[in-house]
Every structure is written in structure tokens, then in C-alpha cells.
Amino acid sequence: MTQQGVRWTADQVLALAPDAPSRKAGSKLGVAGPWSEAGSSGEGMVWGHCKGSGSKPYQTVVDVADAAGPAYKCSCPSRKFPCKHALGLLLLWAGADGSVPDAQVLPDWAEQWAQGRRKRAEAKREADAGGATAADPEAARRRAERRADRVTAGVSELEQRLTDLLRGGLASAEQSGYGMWEETAARMVDAQAPGLAAWVRELGSIPASGPGWPVRLLEECALLHLLDRGWLRRDLLPAGLAATVRSRVGLPAPADGRPTRDLWLVLAQYDSTDSRLTTRRTWLYGTESGHTALLLSYGAAGRAPTLSLPVGLALDAELSAYAGDGQLRADLGERFTAPAPSPVRPKGAGVAEAAALYGDALSRDPWLESWPVTLSRVIPTPDEARGGWQLADAADDLDRPSPEQLSSERPGPERLALPITPKAASGPGLWRLAALSGGAPVTVFGECGHRGFTPLTAWPEGPGEAVALW
Template identity: 65%
Template sequence: MTGPGVRWTAEQVLALAPDAASRKAGGRLAAAGPWSAAGSSGGGAVWGLCKGSGSKPYQTVVDTTGPAYACSCPSRKFPCKHALGLLLLWASETDAVRDGTAPEWAEEWLAGRRGRAEQERSPEGRGRPEGTAAPDAARRRAERRAARITSGALELEQRLADLLRGGLASAEQAGYGLWEETAARMVDAQAPGLAARVRELGAIPGTGPGWPVRLLEECALLHLLDSAWLGRELLPAPLAATVRTRVGLTAPADGAPVRDRWLVLAQYDSFDGKVTTRRAWVYGQGSGRFALLLSYGAAGRAPQLALPVGAAVEAELVPYGGAGQLRAELREGSWAPAPVEGPPRGGPVAAALDAYGRALAGDPWLGSWPVTLTDVVPVPVSTPDGDGWQLADARGHSALPLTPVALTRPGLWKLVALSGGGPVTVFAECGQAGVTPLAAWSAATGAETVPLI
């Protein structure tokens, strides 16, 4: 993107789709036939009327500075197929979507968004929400929950001690039921973070060679988290905030706002059986910092956050607290297109490992850390556990293996084709098992981001 009036590419629009079915359905609506009264404005809005099965057309409007969507159709997906089709038609730069003034129904929705954004940015809007209980009542509730979590942590410590006393081999014999029961006890203790880690423990026994070692490592990290919670008053404030987050306590985004030109690097979903979590990685081209935006969708709903991968946007983010935490909150209504300057600043494999190590010092329970690897080549490799791939420095100094998850994704072959045996720049999540590539750049693509997921 080079300015507010520049339209997105079809690839950036399709990256917003909540699933493959929506991409396909949106593509069928990317022609002028179903649309009437379609238009756009330089301020970042696209609108149109789409003919449906009924007598009244669907009213669809998109705020591209959010992005945010509104449609009169009954779909529960965000964006719906009509919004995707409209954006694809707009991206094609045909005369079907001309610049103009938004109709009354579209302007009403856009004005409401602008009003809410202004209220949120005002000092009054950032105050205590209406309906918040009195401070004393909130403090008493927090103390009661902390006491329940402490009780759960003590019970979990006893169960970990019993497991080690009986030997790790007993974990495979006991089956998953014992772990699920323990996780349920942590839920009762209002410690969902502890419950999630217990379930992860239960999935390790019997998962191939070396599982006792992996189980022992995870038990040690869980014991460390228990101990940190029980002694949280003695911890530095940033680490104590991290511990509270890891056990499952939520906190508002209250850091110093950061306004920057943010490059959208990657966006992907994960599903735990109940809630869909959408992770979006962005990089501040001025500040040189990464940020993670999270959005959730429950009961079959897709998360509302949907960003065009590869686009750069001027926006204000507010970080959450905690040592080494990268999560931030997007200030709604602050987005506007901006020029793309190129990939994030990066370095060799050794620099990525150093960055991950420093992050672990502030948050020992960190699963992965964002890194940018420059001048690396995807190389096949044979290991005792089977064939795999690694990202090797072009000069042959060091390499990082790709995670098992990365080996199952089609993005691996896109990366191999992009490289063609030559060096590329790769944005990835770096963790204990290796790296998971999420985006890449090459000399041929220049500043264009190539999504790998």
C-alpha cells in the first residue's frame, strides 16, 4: 500500500477470510453482476448492495482502516462472503466500485464507528467502565480468587510429587483420565492457565521415543510456575505480572501507547474444542518491535479481528504488562494505510537464538518468540527420528530445525520454491522444538510479504 487511496490486493483480501469456504464463496461474488450502488471513499470505506435470495439486497459496508465489517445478511462469520466479495471487486480496480460519497445507511454505520473511536481515545472513555463494582468489592473478589488459586497450586504440587515418587513410567499406565481430573480441579480453583498446562502434560506419555524426558521438562516448568505463584510477593513486578497471566488471571492493556507504522506479518487460527483463537503478528517499522494481537471466537463464531497480511498500517497499540510479553491491544479506529518499507530487521540464526534466550529469562514458560532470520536457506536433513528440514545460514555457520507442525503445512513447499536454493528472509516463531516459518521475502519479491500459513 502506498496511501489511503491505494486498494488492497486480492491476496490481502483473501487472507481476511475466516475459512476456506468463505474464500470460495467470496470469490463467486467478486464480479459486478450481483452488486449495485457500489462505491468507495478515500477515507477508507467501501460499500455496496448485493443481490441475495430475497427481494431486498444485502447492505454491505467495510471500514478498511479497521478493518471492520457490517452486512445485513444473517451470517455469523467475520468477514462474511459479501464483505469478501465486495473487497475483491474493489481490489480488482474495475469501474464497478467508483469513488464517491457513502449512502446514508453506510455513513450512519461509519459515523457510529468514528464516534466510538473518539470516545475511546478521550480521557473520559479510558476511565473506569460503567457498572464496575466498587474498589473494595473488586478487591475482595480478587483476594478470594487468589486464595482459590493458591489452594489449587498446592494440590497440584502434591500431585506432581506423587508422580515423581511413583516414577514417570506410571504416567503412561494411568492414562489420560488422571490428568483430566487434575485439570478439572484447576478449573475449579479458577486457574485456567494451570489447567491448560496439566492437559498438555497428559498428552505427552507414550508419544514416541524420549517422552519421559519431555514429561520431566514440562513437570519442572509447571513446578516452577506453582512456586512462582506461591512466592509472587517476592518477585519483581514485571515477572509477577507474567506469573499472574500464566496461571490464568486477566489484566487490562495498560502500557504506554505505541504509535507506529505496523507491518502485518502473519495471521492464523487455532481451535481448542471450544474457542477459536486468532493470532496476528505485527512489526513496528519505526520502533523495531513486534506485537501480538489476539482475538477470540466462541460457539462457532469466527474471531472478529481480521488484518490484511502484507499490508502496512499506521496504528496505535497498547501493550499488556508482564516480563517479555508482546501481546498488545489495537486501538479501534486508528488504522490507516501506509507504505511498506520491507521485512523486519533481522539477523543470522545465532542472533535469533540469543533473542529467544533473553526472552526466556523474563518468561521461562514462553512457548515461542518472534524472530527474523536473514540470508537463510531451507535445507532437507535426515535425523534419527526421520527426514526433516532446517533453515541454515547461507554461509553455513549454523541452522535451526523446522518444528513438526511446520513440516505438515503447505507453506514449507512455498518457502522452498521461493528460495530456489538461494537465501531468503524468514519471519518465524522460534521455540524449543525449532522454528515455524510464517512469512518470507526474497530478492525477487522485494518488500512484498509472502505468507507461509
């Protein structure tokens, strides 16, 4: 909230929820009944008391104007961030019906929390500055060399295991079970190559993935072999491709690109989890530069990452890019404004252009699974040939049959379409997309890859807010 009176939508608030149960519970608290002494300030603070099961109400306060993303404090015992009370309070505030009136002075308990956050942020900035000056470049170089040696040893061992697998036949992978892959992944962890370890674990799940698994396993083994060879010959590669190989193997590298300041629109945000980590992917679009960037943030298993930027908001900030051909990952640097609603939409492309963009990106990064694309004027329709769903191009020149076709009863030109990935087609986001379209063209942002297109956010044909689908 950058100006007083600018409030989020309910969808933007619910996008902050760490999981579906929190979203449901927060929605129930987004009414005036359980709340008292609620208020908000032009500086972006929202607070209130929520009646709970105990004698004392819960004290809840949210800073929606923090440039790093919303910050929360609640006296309830929940370990989720934001908790259901913070979500309910923000929903009440977003309703703009007077239940959360504007106020000038924060209550003492909210002011103490805000002051504490400011002091901790200042201390962190000072510590970061001190750490940067105390770094020893020579020691860092020696550590990097030692790690590279360990990775090389791990890559050589992985190459031998892939060779043994192919010599023995892919059927042996099904007979050996998952234990062989987990052992190999553990060896890659010991070699300090977490990217290879994650890839090996994925290989272990393929034999149980259903019909056609040998083909999929061979494809993934080939890509992994290509990555191994790239690492072993990294000194012969162009600088950009060598940086991509290091990133795919799992070697950390700082964002060393020149900071780019822009008004960044939040296109999409979603989490993926495993037994060890929760990874949050946030896609941003530079409204002035036209660039698309990816932010990655992490949380311990079972806990959501701290960075949270609701879809449809925009923030004035600097991003620093990571090295590597075709890499879109960036670090969020200095933020000059808090996230606020924006009517801006990303520049769209047709179906054919979207496929070409993915192909071009793949030529620069052979291990790329998908590429961010905004499709303009597409219609979600059933895919009768494949039994799923697709996004069909609604270009006007494809919709109108020619006079020759009308007179000869010949079929019109086939409408270009991208299949929706099976995972996306089986989720609730597809029905939100279909309802938003109603048979009319929509604009859809998502990830285009060899498995199809995964819709993440959509906009109606005319004026309207962004609808998060994931």
C-alpha cells in the first residue's frame, strides 16, 4: 500500500495463505463479527483484536507497506505465517466497508512491534555491510577449488553408474528399486553437488511412473550425461553456458548482474515442497523494460518462505540477475515502494510465437524444463485428440472462414493450440480459467515446456483484475 486508501483484493490476500486449510480458515474470519478495535494507517499498518477460544482476544497486526513483503504478528500459538487471524484481518481490511477504519495512531502493542522490526532491520544491514568488508577473496578461491574437485569426483562416479545402468539394460532399474538411486543421490550430496542429487532422485521415481517409463528414463539419463560432460569440459565452454552448467550442478553463485530498477508486476507465485524444503517461485514482469524475472525463496520443510508477493501487485525495486545463458533468476535488491495494485498487463504472444520462444530458450539451456510465456487471446477448450485440455489461439484471421471455404464446404484453418499439462488440467485452477473465459478469449501467463503449458495467472479480455490459478 503506497498511498492511503489503496487496498488489496480478496484474491491477493488469499494468495498469501501458506496452505489450503489456512485459506479456508482465514476466509471464515474475514467478517466483522470476531473483530474489535480494528484500524489501519496510511503508512500501511493494519491491526485488530480477534475473539478466540480464550478469555483474551488475539492481538493481530500486519505491515502491508513493508517493501520486503507483508510482515505479520499475532499472539495466537499458530506456527503458520500468515496465520488465519492475519488473513482474516487483511480480508476484512480489503473489503473497504468501514470495518477497518483509517486511524492516525497505532496502539502501543502494535507500535512496539513495528519499532522492534525497524531496529532488527537496521542491525541486519550493518551486519551485512560488515561481512562484505571482512570477506577474504583468497580463502574463498581455495574453498571454491576444493569444492570443484569434489564435484568432479562425484560427476565421474555418476557417469560410471549411468554406464553400468545402460550396459545392464533399463529393466534393471525397475528390479533394483529406489534404494539404488537414493544411494547415488547421497553420494552426490557428499560431493557437494545438490543439483545432481535432486536429478538422481527424480530418476528413481520414473520406473514407477506408468507405461512408457523406459523412454522417459532414457531421455533423462541422456540429459544428465550431457550435464556431466558439460561439467568435465566446462573450461572449453562459452562463459554463459559454463555458468549454466555450474548452476545446474548446484554450485551457488551470487547475483552479479547490474541492478535493474523497474516497476515489477507480480505475475505468479507458487510453492513446491519435498521432505526437506519448500521452494517458492515468484515471476515478475518489468512494466518498463519488458523483462521477465524469477525470484526463488526457501523455507524449512512444512513452513512457507518469508517472501510473499501477491499476484497483481507491482513494486518499484531493483533486481540483480544471475549469470548463465537464458537464466531468468534474479535477486530482489533495494525496494523503493511497497507492493500496490496495478492495472498493467504483460505483453502477450500467440501460440506459435510462444512455442518458438521456448525453443529458442532451449537452444541456450538444454536442461530447461519450461519457459515463462504470456499467451494473448487464447480460449481454454477440451482437447479431444489427447483427452485433456488445451489453450487454442483465438486470432481473428483463424476465426473467419474464407469465401472459398464457405462455398466448397472445406474446413477452415486449424486453430493453433498448446496442450495444458496433465497436472494443471487436473487441478481447480483449470475450472477457474474456464469460468473466467466462458468461451471468450483471455490472456494467460504460465510456463511453456515439453510437457505442455501450465497456466498460472489469467486476465479477462476487457478490464479486470488478475486471477491466480495456481
